Amino acid sequence: MGENDANITFFKDGLRLDGRRADELRPLKIEVGILARADGSCYIEMGGNKVIAAVYGPREVHPRHLQEVTRAIVRYRYNMASFSVEERKRPGPDRRSYELSKVSREALEPVILTSYFPRSVIDVFVEVLQADAGTRTAGINAASVALADAGIPMKSMISSCAAGKVGGQLVLDPMKEEDNYGEADMPIAMTPDGRITLLQMDGHMTREELKTALDMAMGGCRQVYEVQRKALIDKYNQMEAEIIPDQEQPQEAEVL
């Protein structure tokens, strides 16, 4: 967290720098099934974040020694494109992306029914094309939709969202300026019924602030879930509309 620079103000007329209220998400857009080669895929825009997730599997595990006899393993790769940030990012995995891959995998693993596919692997690839604070939450949201798109059996979906503290005030879904110069950032991931699978915090908050921030972030996750849900239903209900008439026609013919 950067120091709280006295010159920076985070609020103008009660609104944030990008015109949002304190408890408002950035515009969210989700597209399902955008990659032809992947078993499941998703593209997400969360404000300035642009992220693609691809899911492969269940498939054979290579190298073989990683395989588990009783369940599928989940591999999650978070990667930032070199052009995703202002200063060119040196390509390839680094300390930060290893950590994000690990926590994101652990955010999704509890809902995946891995015991259905012993000795196999479910690969999740998350590519950040453009970063604007909160890429891990965008990645988890995209990965969850991509897993559903790949038809991987899951106990439920996962939605993710961050809450932060800037200029002494709690805000939902911090953008880049708030993340860089704010006092705290707390990304969470949870199931729609409120079971938390990821909880991280960077910076400082009081105990009461943490409780309020958690409530705010959970509210954000519920909003994200509605968008995820709508994206999947839109995509597959369209197909549904094409399929149903074919199935119902012969039944009508029999009645006549």
Add this chain to the structure above:
Amino acid sequence: MERAFVLPGDVVGSAEEYVPGDCTYARGGIIYASTAGVVNIDKNGKSVSVVPKTNAPAKLCQGDIVVGEVTDLKDNLVIVTLAFKKGYEDRPISDEEATIHISNVRNSYVKDLRQMFSMRDILKAKIIDERQLRLFTGDDDLGVIKAYCNKCMTGLVLKEGKLVCPSCSNVETRKLSAGYGTGVV
């Protein structure tokens, strides 16, 4: 019939009312969907299942046609490592082994199994038992779709109803599928 579209985690019924079927799971007396799809309630069987509408991984059921490779031959049993299910060519099956008993190779009596199959043959078969993964190759379109010469490992070619090796002229026999060598499953 109910045609509700559900996502993983949506409630599809209660365990008091129904038996959880395909693509569902029960927790705390409530049945949830585990895959995105359409709810299907079987009133007679008292079960509730979800028919996946997404590109779901292949599930092996009785009557499905599968393709695999012969990885072991015993006196009256062939072990086949499955590769994929017909219609699901882009969702490979990983590490599943199935068996063909000598009695399920042809509709007629088979005396010597080694006259029907050989190691590394690629074959097409029908599942007759989805739990023990027992296969059947009696139908005309089922059987070996690609075989290799036992002497020199060259791909065998079908000439005038016989399998001939193009490089060493070795002649072999197999339980052939009607689609041998065509590459069409």
